Amino acid sequence: MPKIHFLTSEKTIEVPENSSVLRMSLRYDGDLPNRCGGGICGNCVCKIEEGAEFLDNVKVQERRKLGDELLEQGYRLGCQTFVTNGDIKISWDEEIRKTVIKRKPDKLIAKVPAGE
Template sequence: MPKLNFLTSGKVFEVPENSSILRMSLRYDGDLPNRCGGGTCGSCVCKIEEGQEHTDKVKPQEQRKLGDEWLDKGYRLGCQTFINGDVTLSWDEEVTKQVKKRKLTKITAK
């Protein structure tokens, strides 16, 4: 089973394959901040420190909320991100505040 390491809270859990970061935080008390669970508020923004290759593709809702600016720095929304291997993540109150203020953007075709 994959290990999910919450650096900020110092907690590590073994979780099932294809697990949502936010759901596992809620289930095992990982302490990842959250509010809506739907990708619109930005409260569960976290930085994938290790194991980016074990996360699924960026969802349209993440693209709308985070934009390339935050995605390129390794940030994801915990409510939208699923893992299939060991992942280490962290979060920062200042980043969370900035992301929460961002308006959802329209997705443009690339």
């Protein structure tokens, strides 16, 4: 079974494959900050320090809340992120969390084919 290493709280937990990072933190006291659980508030923003290849794909809600810049730096929303089949290490930072909480979700831009 994969492990989540919560570097900030110095806790490690073993989790079933395809587990939500936030849900496992809540269940096993990983201490990842949280509030809404739905990708809206941004409280559970965390940095994937190792093991990004063992996570599912970025969700639309994460892209809207975090934007490409934070995603490219390795940040994800714990409530939207699932561990697949390998160990990950995550951390969180209070300043980044405050910044993300204040961000308004980006509007999705509908792509209209040329000539229409």
